Amino acid sequence: MKIFYLTSTGNSLFVARQLGTELYSIPQVLKEGIKKIEADEIGIVYPCYGVGTPQQVLKFLDQVKLKSSYIFAVMTYGKMAGASASHLEREMKKRGIHLSYFRQILMVDNYLPLFDMQREIASIPEKKIDQQLSLIEREIHRQKHRIHRNTLPQSLFTWLYQIHHNHLLKRAHKKIHIQGECKNCKICVKTCSMDNITLESKGPMFGKNCQFCLACAHHCPEQIIRIKGEKGSSRFRHEEVSLKDIIAANQ
Numbered sequence: 001m002k003i004f005y006l007t008s009t010g011n012s013l014f015v016a017r018q019l020g021t022e023l024y025s026i027p028q029v030l031k032e033g034i035k036k037i038e039a040d041e042i043g044i045v046y047p048c049y050g051v052g053t054p055q056q057v058l059k060f061l062d063q064v065k066l067k068s069s070y071i072f073a074v075m076t077y078g079k080m081a082g083a084s085a086s087h088l089e090r091e092m093k094k095r096g097i098h099l100s101y102f103r104q105i106l107m108v109d110n111y112l113p114l115f116d117m118q119r120e121i122a123s124i125p126e127k128k129i130d131q132q133l134s135l136i137e138r139e140i141h142r143q144k145h146r147i148h149r150n151t152l153p154q155s156l157f158t159w160l161y162q163i164h165h166n167h168l169l170k171r172a173h174k175k176i177h178i179q180g181e182c183k184n185c186k187i188c189v190k191t192c193s194m195d196n197i198t199l200e201s202k203g204p205m206f207g208k209n210c211q212f213c214l215a216c217a218h219h220c221p222e223q224i225i226r227i228k229g230e231k232g233s234s235r236f237r238h239e240e241v242s243l244k245d246i247i248a249a250n251q
């Protein structure tokens with residue numbers, strides 16, 4: 001089994017690790033230009049963005065030819081998944097890929113413009129992540145076929161929200177600002193999977209390729225990377241994922 005993952009704060013990496021041992025980072029596959037992947041089972045584990053599929057996952061599907069009789073996807077999300085299952089299934093179908101299994105798993109919502117991380121972290125026990133995960137583990141081990149069917153209102157919501165999200169990405173770099181003194185540790189540069197941050201004398205500069213994954217803001221040890229309208233100054237990283245793991249995944 002080969003599992004491909006995308007992560008900015010560790011939720012999806014944590015899930016990927018629970019499901020398998022042969023893990024590959026999607027940003028690295030994109031950067032290395034890998035064109036073909038073949039395995040008995042292929043998994044994709046990623047965070048929900050804009051109640052749908054992140055652009056980096058769609059680019060991965062564009063670039064790589066997947067060859068397997070069992071392709072599954074697990075999406076981590078925080079509050080509202082909309083019609084993410086149908087979104088991925090449709091995007092895969094367009095590319096001639098058959099998705100055998102999809103499940104979404106409720107975890108901490110790391111979206112700083114809407115959620116306060118202290119509250120999110122406090123709500124972890126209610127999410128029963130272990131229970132959700134063991135069900136997914138069992139089903140994937142049995143190669144269960146399951147697609148979560150979404151309703152028409154959910155699909156409409158995802159369609160509209162994806163337009164909004166893609167529009168936001170064009171000006172995402174303008175929503176990030178620096179508040180305080182940069183100690184030049186370069187952690188923001190190293191955790192950015194888009195290589196979109198450069199360190200200049202006055203601190204980090206953000207290019208126009210931002211996916212708004214917020215890794216730079218969550219992992220900055222000085223917490224000087226702030227997001228317009230953020231709901232709190234606390235930051236999040238999954239407790240079983242180290243900063244080193246995030247850097248290794250996104251470099």
Ligand SMILES: Cc1cc2nc3c(=O)[nH]c(=O)nc-3n(C[C@H](O)[C@H](O)[C@H](O)COP(=O)(O)O)c2cc1C
Pocket residue numbers: 006007008009010011012013046047048049050051052076077078079080081107108109110111211212213214
């Ligand atoms: C740009 C962005 C958009 C997001 N959109 C949604 C969303 O529409 N619905 C949702 O439930 N969570 C959303 N989230 C929260 C993440 O999907 C969730 O926290 C995920 O588990 C993070 O995974 P990671 O730690 O592997 O990066 C969003 C997060 C970001 C950064």
